[in-house]
Amino acid sequence: xxxHQLMTTSRCFSTSIRALHWWDHVCPAPxxxxxxxxxxxxxxxxxxxxxxxxxxxxxxxGKPVILQCLRDAEAKIAGCDFLESISSAVSSKLVEESxxxxxxxxxxxxxxxxxxxxxxxxxxxxxxxxxxxxxxxxPESQIxxxxxxxSNHHNIWRDAQVQQNTxxxxxxxxxxxxxxxxxxxxxxxxxxxxxxxxxxxxNPTGVDPTEEQWREISHQFKVKNHFPFFDMAxxxxxxxxxxxDALSIRIFLEDGHLLGCAQxxxxxxxxxGHRVGCLSVLCxxxxxxxAIKSQLQKIARAMYSSPPVHGTSLVSTVLSDxxxxxxxxxxxxxxxxxxxxxxxxxQESLWxxxxxxxxxHITNQVGMFCFSGLTPKQVDWLAREFHIYMTHxxxxxxxxxxxxxxxxxxxxxxxVTKYGVHTAQHLGTNLSSMSVFVHHS
Amino acid sequence: xxxxPPLLAALLISFALGSVYSIEDxxxxxxxxxxxxxxxxxxxxxEKGKVRLGSGNLTVWFHKEKSNPFINTKSSGRISMAVAVNxxxxxxxxxxxxxxxxxxxxxxxxxxxxxxxxxxxxxxxxxxLQPYVLNVVKKAENLMLERGEYKEYLPIExxxxxxxxxxxxxxxxxxxxxxQQRVATVQGLSGTGSLRLAAALIERYFPGAKVLISSPTWxxxxxxFNDARVPWSxxxxxxxxxxxxxxxxxxADLKAAPEGSxxxxxxxxxNPTGIDPTPExxxxxxxxxxxxxxIPFFDVAxxxxxxxxxxxDAASVRLFAAxxxxxxxxxxYSKNLGLYxxxxxxINVICSSVDAAARVKSxxxxxxxxxxxxxxxxxxxxxxxxxxxxxxxxEWKAEMDMMAGRIKGVRQKLFDSLSAKDxxxxxxxxxxxxxxxxxxxxxxxxxxxxxxPTSRSNKKKExxxxxxxxxxxxxxxxxxxxxxxxxxxCEYLADAIVDSYHNAKGLNSV
Numbered sequence: 001x002x003x004h005q006l007m008t009t010s011r012c013f014s015t016s017i018r019a020l021h022w023w024d025h026v027c028p029a030p031x032x033x034x035x036x037x038x039x040x041x042x043x044x045x046x047x048x049x050x051x052x053x054x055x056x057x058x059x060x061x062g063k064p065v066i067l068q069c070l071r072d073a074e075a076k077i078a079g080c081d082f083l084e085s086i087s088s089a090v091s092s093k094l095v096e097e098s099x100x101x102x103x104x105x106x107x108x109x110x111x112x113x114x115x116x117x118x119x120x121x122x123x124x125x126x127x128x129x130x131x132x133x134x135x136x137x138x139p140e141s142q143i144x145x146x147x148x149x150x151s152n153h154h155n156i157w158r159d160a161q162v163q164q165n166t167x168x169x170x171x172x173x174x175x176x177x178x179x180x181x182x183x184x185x186x187x188x189x190x191x192x193x194x195x196x197x198x199x200x201x202x203n204p205t206g207v208d209p210t211e212e213q214w215r216e217i218s219h220q221f222k223v224k225n226h227f228p229f230f231d232m233a234x235x236x237x238x239x240x241x242x243x244x245d246a247l248s249i250r251i252f253l254e255d256g257h258l259l260g261c262a263q264x265x266x267x268x269x270x271x272x273g274h275r276v277g278c279l280s281v282l283c284x285x286x287x288x289x290x291a292i293k294s295q296l297q298k299i300a301r302a303m304y305s306s307p308p309v310h311g312t313s314l315v316s317t318v319l320s321d322x323x324x325x326x327x328x329x330x331x332x333x334x335x336x337x338x339x340x341x342x343x344x345x346x347q348e349s350l351w352x353x354x355x356x357x358x359x360x361h362i363t364n365q366v367g368m369f370c371f372s373g374l375t376p377k378q379v380d381w382l383a384r385e386f387h388i389y390m391t392h393x394x395x396x397x398x399x400x401x402x403x404x405x406x407x408x409x410x411x412x413x414x415x416v417t418k419y420g421v422h423t424a425q426h427l428g429t430n431l432s433s434m435s436v437f438v439h440h441s
Numbered sequence: 442x443x444x445x446p447p448l449l450a451a452l453l454i455s456f457a458l459g460s461v462y463s464i465e466d467x468x469x470x471x472x473x474x475x476x477x478x479x480x481x482x483x484x485x486x487x488e489k490g491k492v493r494l495g496s497g498n499l500t501v502w503f504h505k506e507k508s509n510p511f512i513n514t515k516s517s518g519r520i521s522m523a524v525a526v527n528x529x530x531x532x533x534x535x536x537x538x539x540x541x542x543x544x545x546x547x548x549x550x551x552x553x554x555x556x557x558x559x560x561x562x563x564x565x566x567x568x569x570l571q572p573y574v575l576n577v578v579k580k581a582e583n584l585m586l587e588r589g590e591y592k593e594y595l596p597i598e599x600x601x602x603x604x605x606x607x608x609x610x611x612x613x614x615x616x617x618x619x620x621q622q623r624v625a626t627v628q629g630l631s632g633t634g635s636l637r638l639a640a641a642l643i644e645r646y647f648p649g650a651k652v653l654i655s656s657p658t659w660x661x662x663x664x665x666f667n668d669a670r671v672p673w674s675x676x677x678x679x680x681x682x683x684x685x686x687x688x689x690x691x692x693a694d695l696k697a698a699p700e701g702s703x704x705x706x707x708x709x710x711x712n713p714t715g716i717d718p719t720p721e722x723x724x725x726x727x728x729x730x731x732x733x734x735x736i737p738f739f740d741v742a743x744x745x746x747x748x749x750x751x752x753x754d755a756a757s758v759r760l761f762a763a764x765x766x767x768x769x770x771x772x773x774y775s776k777n778l779g780l781y782x783x784x785x786x787x788i789n790v791i792c793s794s795v796d797a798a799a800r801v802k803s804x805x806x807x808x809x810x811x812x813x814x815x816x817x818x819x820x821x822x823x824x825x826x827x828x829x830x831x832x833x834x835x836e837w838k839a840e841m842d843m844m845a846g847r848i849k850g851v852r853q854k855l856f857d858s859l860s861a862k863d864x865x866x867x868x869x870x871x872x873x874x875x876x877x878x879x880x881x882x883x884x885x886x887x888x889x890x891x892x893x894p895t896s897r898s899n900k901k902k903e904x905x906x907x908x909x910x911x912x913x914x915x916x917x918x919x920x921x922x923x924x925x926x927x928x929x930x931c932e933y934l935a936d937a938i939v940d941s942y943h944n945a946k947g948l949n950s951v
Contacts, residue, residue, distance in 0.1 A: 021793050022736060022767050026646055029803035032810055035597060056593060064591045071589075078586060087782040121630075121813035128812055132668075137531055155811035159641075192530070229531050258530065272594040273818030283627060294537035302664035303637050304630035308817035309782035331591065 027168050033151050033391055040367075041389040047281065049387035050405050052396040053205065055291055055368045056272055057335055060402045065335075067270045069328040073317040087309040091119045094312050097319035098278035102232055102246050103253060109282050116292035117280040119307045123233045123264030124152060130229060130260055131160035132299045133281075133292075134194060141154065143239050144185070144195045146170075147405070148393065150203045153196060153231070167195065170205045172308075175361035175373060177207050186220050198259075200245040201234035201367020204395035214248045218255045228252055229260040236268040238366045240336035241330060246341060258282040267368065274311025289341035327342045335399075338367060342401040346370075347412030357417055371397045379414045386412035450575060481615055537556045541660050542916055549914040557912040558930055560921045563712065564781055565844055568927045572662045573844070575779045577837045581826040592818065597806040599787070600821035606828040607772060607787045611741065612753055618762050618791050625802035626788040627809065631781075632742045632773030635788040639769050640669035641808045642790075642801070643703060652703040653695070655679075657918060659740075662705065676704070679714045686716050692729055699762065700734045708741035708770070709754040713920035717747065723757050727764055728874050736769040738763050745777040748945020749845045751838065767792055777841060783820030858935035865943070891896065905943040911937035 037053030050062075059065050095117035100110055109115050120126035134141060143157045146169035147223060157164050164361070170179035186195070197217075202208055221228055230249055231414070236242045252259055258281075265276045268362070279296065283289040300306070318324050347362040362370050374394035382388040388409060390396045401409060468883050498906030539547065545561030567573050598604065604626040607621055618624055643650060652671055655678035660897050676698070677690030695704060706726070709719055718726060730737050739758050745751040773786040788805065792798040809816070825832045854877045907913040913934060915921050926934060 014590040021797065023790075023792055023797040023801050026797070026800045028800045029807040032597065032806075035810075039596075054594070065594050066589065066592060070592075078582075086675075121817075124811070124814035131847060137534060152811060152814065154884055159808070159811040190695070219852065266594075271592055271816070273592045275815070275817040283531070288531070288534070291534050291536045292531055295534055298540075298664075299668065301543075301661065302633070302668040303812065304634040304784060305661070306782070306784065308784040308819060310819040311817065 004036070023387045033393075037389050037391055044387050046387040048405075048408060049385065050389065050400060050409060052388060052390040052398075052400040052409075055267060055397050057267060057270060057368075057397065057399045059330045060338065060403070060404070062116065062402050062405070065270055067294070067328065067331045069318050069324050069331055070270060070314060072324050072327065073314045073321075076317055077313050077379055081147075087098050087312070088308065090309060090312050092353065093320060094119055094276070094316040095129060095278055095280075097316060098265075099280050101242065101319065102261055102263055102280070104246070104250060107250070107253060109170070109253065113286045114283050115291055116283055116289045116296060117278060118293060118296045119277040119278045119312060120262070120279045120300075121304065121307055122266050122277040123262050124277075125275065125307075126262030126264070126277045126301075127153065127156050127231060128160065129256075129279050129296055129299055130262060130281075131157045132303075133296055135160050135162050136295070136299070138194070141192075141194050144189060144193055145193075146196065146202070149196065149198070150233075156431065165189075169202075170207060170371070175207070177209055177213070178366065179209065179213055180400065182209075183216065183220060186217065186224065186226065189224065189226065192225045192227070194229060194326055195221070196229050196231060197248070199230045199235075199248040200238035201369075202395060203233065203367070204369050204391070205371040206361075206365025206367050207371070209248070210402065211247060211251070214251050216272060218252045218257065221257060222255055223333070228257055229261070229262070231262045233262075233264040234267055234367050235263070235340070236329075236332035237336050237368055240333040240340075242268075252272065253282075254428065258284070268335075269315060269328070271311050274314065275308060276311040276315050277412065338396045342398050342403075342406060343370065343426050345403065345406045346398075346401060346410055349407055350414060353410055353414045355414045355417065361366065368397055368399050370398050372396050372413070374413070374417070381416045382412055386415075388412055457885055460936060464845065484535075541918075544757050545914050545916055549910075550939060552912055553841030554912040556933065558914065558934060560913060560915045560923075560925045561920045562936075563776065563924060565776065565779060565924045566927070567931070568847065570925070570927055570930075573943055575778055575840050577827045577833050577839065578778060578780065578823055579841060580833060580836075581823045584820055590808075590822065595628070595815045595818050595821065596814050596823050597809050598626075598802060599816045600818065600825060602825040602829060603785075603821040604787065606825055608789055610751065610828055611744070611770060611772060611789060612759060612762060612791075613752070613755075616759070616762065622795045623792050623797040623798050625792060625805065627788050627802060627805045628782040628821055629771070629786045629809075630813070630816060631775050631786040632740060632771055633665065633786075634784065634816075635663050635771035635773070635786045636662070636740060637669060637812075638788045638805055638808055639771060639790075640666055640671050641812075644669050645792060645804070645808070647701070647703075651699065652705055654699055654705045655691075655707070655711070657713055658705070658707075659742075660916070660918075662740075674698070677709075686718060686722070687918055688718070688722055688725075692725065694905050695726070695729045695735065696733060698733065698735065698893045701736070702733075703736045703738045703769070705740060706757070708730070708739045708744065708757050710743035710747035712742065713916070713918060715937060718757070720756065720760070723760055727761055727766070730761075731766065732752055733766070737766060739768065739770040741770055742773040743776055744772070745838075745841045746845055751840050751841075774820065778824060778827065778837070780823060782819050783823065784817060785824055822828075848923050851931065852923055852927060854931040855923075855926065855929050856932045859938060862932075863939045865944075906941040906944070907937055909942070913937050 019368070034054055038051060041049060041053060043053040057065060081265045088314060096111075099115055099117050103109055103115075116127065120129050124396075131143070134143070142163040142165055143151050144165045144167045145157070148170060149166075154164065154391075158367040167185035168178050170176075171178035189195075198208070202210055218227075218228075219423075230252075231247070232246070235245045238245045249259070249261060260281045264273075266272045269276070281292050281296075289347055318328050343363045347359050350357075350359045350362075361373070365371060372390075372394040374390075376392045376394075377392055379392050382390070451878060530878070538544075542561060549559040549561065560688060565573055607628075608624050608626045611615075612619055612624070619794035627635075627638065629638050640652075640888045643652065649672070652666055652673045653676045654666075654673055656675040657679060658675075663673065677687045680687035680690070698704075707717070710719055727737070729735075739761075741755070741758065744754045758768070758770055768791050770789040770791070771786065772789070775781040775784075775786070776783075790798070790801045792801055827837050904915060904917055904919050907915060911933075
């Protein structure tokens with residue numbers, strides 16, 4: 001739309017009238033579908049309001065949490081001066097520890113140093129760095145994004161000017177993985193295509209392939225010589241176990257893929273506002289790794305020069321201090337467990353209310369989000385009448401559910417779905433076919 | 442043969458496919474070269490390289506540097522299949538050249554000579570040549586630690602408290618444009634990040650519009666505009682003959698630029714020359730910019746450090762704003778608050794109306810979201826605490842005074858040393874140099890000796906001599922960062938400069 005405006009206004013530049021108003025042709029940007037939910041929530045004055053929008057962890061009182069491991073790390077680094085002279089050392093340490101976390105500290109790629117790793121501005125920054133890198137070195141390539149995916153993935157590759165496609169992922173009727181269609185799309189894509197995959201806790205659906213399915217996907221990727229790019233934003237949140245959640249990536253690693261991976265420490269370390277993440281690209285050898293790293297750094301240099309040091313130091317401290325790391329692992333499990341409990345509670349509440357709909361997916365899906373199946377109309381209704389906020393696609397952040405509000409939530413959902421659109425497709429669902437797609441935790 | 446339809450069909454299809462493959466892709470040979478990619482096309486040339494069957498495998502087959510890819514048999518437990526394996530998609534990528542500024546620090550670190558001196562990056566050092574964390578920053582961080590503040594996401598536009606104080610610091614709290622809410626301020630990742638947001642805004646809303654940058658300018662400006670796909674060209678700025686501002690040249694180039702160009706100006710303490718226009722010259726520059734319907738785009742990286750006064754250093758920006766002009770201003774707190782590593786800055790767009798400011802802000806957010814979603818919180822909180830608290834603010838001003846004072850002292854000592862050591866009668870006095878000064882500017886700051894400017898190759902020789910013989914590190918354009926110098930090393934540096942000037946001349950023609 002703004003391009004059209006531009007076309008018309010660009011003619012104005014050729015006139016000799018002094019244009020004081022340079023920005024007349026700039027339209028208001030549409031609100032971001034995720035952050036605008038928080039904005040609406042903040043503006044609501046109701047005492048019973050619930051924010052199920054952004055994927056940020058909350059405790060059982062609905063409060064943001066500073067993990068104890070972080071407090072320990074802060075204490076450890078307090079009084080150390082974070083000077084630009086050491087920030088590159090801290091950054092390197094972070095990258096070293098991050099890649100161990102995702103590939104496994106004993107993996108060959110780690111031992112042989114066959115990875116190009118750079119620190120990035122959380123998951124977004126890592127994806128954007130990769131998208132720019134992809135555009136620069138494979139300018140004609142496209143990216144295949146799962147349907148659906150985190151909305152910002154579309155923005156990222158678009159702004160990097162990489163053409164995008166989608167591949168089948170979610171089966172709305174089954175509220176599970178549409179594996180057949182997924183494999184078809186993988187097979188039908190041109191050889192050597194770039195694919196974005198969620199290694200665990202798919203956002204927004206919470207639906208992940210099983211281990212067996214991952215192996216098949218990996219194999220097909222080898223056949224087609226596709227490039228797998230993983231966006232790991234929830235390691236630890238899917239099963240509560242950091243290694244388990246990296247299983248898909250390690251399967252691909254075993255199969256010899258030279259993949260790429262974006263990692264975020266926003267959720268699993270609660271470092272949202274500090275923007276700490278990592279981008280790694282696996283290589284044939286160290287020489288290649290050095291070259292790719294230099295190119296990634298070059299791209300970063302023209303975007304923001306270097307990443308902020310404070311969050312980096314925290315993550316680096318947590319990951320390299322055995323005691324603090326052990327504490328962290330426990331706390332991640334704690335967060336994942338609380339979310340799991342909330343899923344169970346919500347499901348039970350709905351059943352107790354006598355809802356006739358199938359809410360199996362609430363506990364089948366994993367990670368922070370429940371892809372509820374609610375329609376945009378129902379979502380609006382929930383906001384308007386019940387002061388419950390979520391994104392329009394019906395994605396609920398389970399982290400925003402507490403023992404205090406779960407019954408209220410269940411009641412509200414029941415109200416808006418009692419007579420709802422859901423019914424017909426839904427009630428005829430064969431429960432046994434659902435179980436094929438149950439995620440093995 | 443032609444009576445057999447399947448065979449005919451097969452032939453036609455093969456032919457069609459063959460033609461499609463041949464003409465399908467005209468390889469970007471120039472792009473390959475620019476980014477250092479060894480491609481089949483680059484070696485064969487664009488015409489011959491037409492036979493390019495997609496990426497990956499086939500390219501690797503013919504890649505001179507690599508051995509032939511080997512084929513492995515892969516068993517998935519269900520099907521045995523021959524698949525190509527372990528070939529990196531990014532095979533041909535070559536090493537990027539070291540960053541001309543940051544690369545200096547890397548080279549410095551690798552040097553084992555104890556006399557070495559790093560005058561590369563413009564980062565402040567104490568007299569002991571140690572990095573310096575301002576006391577106000579430590580105080581602010583302690584406050585923050587005590588409060589135990591959450592680490593939640595900031596909104597896309599950044600910390601509201603920070604955005605407020607940064608705009609006020611730049612323009613003055615009671616500036617009309619602020620009172621009228623005509624400034625769109627978005628927190629950015631220091632100067633670089635803020636410039637990049639602005640560049641992206643220009644690319645999207647003024648496609649084809651050029652940015653004019655000074656010659657010379659900070660090395661990373663070009664990278665930013667290149668990566669943002671914004672065309673740029675240079676305007677004359679530094680005059681080596683007068684060792685000052687080439688004002689006539691600058692004005693002429695601004696006049697010659699296409700209407701509606703963006704003019705990148707350094708608000709104060711021009712990097713790398715240290716030469717700033719006088720207030721009268723700023724007025725004239727503003728005149729020309731208005732005449733030509735250009736848009737002024739300020740990069741303010743040293744507010745408070747050029748003259749020691751935050752207000753005085755913002756005078757150029759305020760002059761333009763007072764004229765009712767719309768302008769862009771990128772800010773950085775890397776130097777003046779020593780927050781290099783926290784990446785804190787802002788992009789401000791001063792618009793003619795509240796509505797325009799709101800719209801522009803929304804679009805800046807839209808550009809930021811796919812870059813990094815939201816900016817880092819820590820540095821923003823520090824700035825908000827320091828600038829927002831009157832006591833801390835005063836302390837900050839005092840500390841800045843101290844830092845600027847140290848640089849002044851060092852500059853004085855350096856030139857005393859140069860004058861004492863160099864018996865050639867050359868006048869080594871410097872004009873208004875701040876953080877940086879160009880090496881050949883020091884050498885040519887003589888008004889008595891009229892000499893031709895040193896050729897490019899001589900500048901390079903002098904820099905190389907400085908580094909190779911004296912272990913003094915600076916950027917290749919001959920820029921010395923005085924902030925990295927201390928009193929103790931002035932004599933040594935003076936020796937190095939004198940030696941390089943006199944002995945590394947080579948084919949200099951005078």
